[in-house]
Amino acid sequence: MSEENIANHEQDVSLGNKLSILRKELNLSQTDIAAKIYIHSAIIQDIENDDTLYIPDVFFKSYIKSYAEIVGLPPEEYLPFLKMKSKQRPKRKMKNYSQKPQQKRLGNILFFMTIVIILFALGITWFSVWKDNNQNLVEVNHYTATSESTTNI
Template structure:
């Protein structure tokens, strides 16, 4: 018995049933009005690419579903198509499910990226904070090391070396010549000079011995005449008894001094004459030029003095 086995034919996979979207319906209504896609985009204040994607039912998964429904609804209202009919066609499209599924994934991806960015910012903030704390600790350690001093010592007072002890100068007693013993006729009364009899005379205390020194000649008073230094025309001297703001400019326009001068302060300025002076408190300043005082009595207190030295 022969059994003819038929070769099995491959069965074609059923094509997915796609449901038409609202693009064709909206496109026909737009063409009936004689409008172009650009005209509708201008009326809806949308990009031309959005109107083209709606007419071709080509919706990008990157756009939120709520926005897509809003665009379709506004398109239908402009061209005069019922909104319920257009939205029903939009919701029945097969590609809408993919857009719905992609939306949560994109939201999750954005959330993950945001969390990664936040974690990175936190790490940077901690590193900056640790760096500041390290700098603060180092500064405190360095400052405490500078201020450290041994107990009993003041760092502001310099230790003075003790002077070396002066060498003791021995006092030498002068040698004394004793007179010869007197000679008498009576041998019994003769006193011999023996060491025992000379001891009281020769024993002289070193402390009571006086050393005679040559008398110094009287000092002759000499008068030294101090010569007055020659006057320098390039030198200007100033002294202050109180705080005074000044500005001094020489003949070449160079500012030699400017600012507030304190009480009991002196200045010696050198430049090319003539000097132009501005004194905020002339009563607190004294000016000397060519070894002569400059008269400032004409300037009253509270008045700024402006003068030229020497006067032209």
């Protein structure tokens, strides 16, 4: 092969193929690489087959970086590929796993319960004060003399 064909062939080789070739040169299996990166070997197989659309960007970049470090691929060879891939990959909207709506709902419930307890306490206080006022009332009829009794004396 001429040098021009070799250069074209190197450009045609994908990052997955490069990583696979380097892995095989080091006599490492996909399982070995997966164990070193702490991922499933099926992901390594997908990376080598360039079938990575379902892997989130954050993980994909770190997997490639770790894999490249293990097999000795310099960053200047895989970084352009990562930039190109990140532009091609569809952007996915992340799900919101925040508990803010749940916390807001809990806050509303606590506020409502606090209002109910305060109103209940005020009601009991008002009732007890009203009851005490009614018991302290003395009927004036017992202390006043009627006009007939005063004239008889």
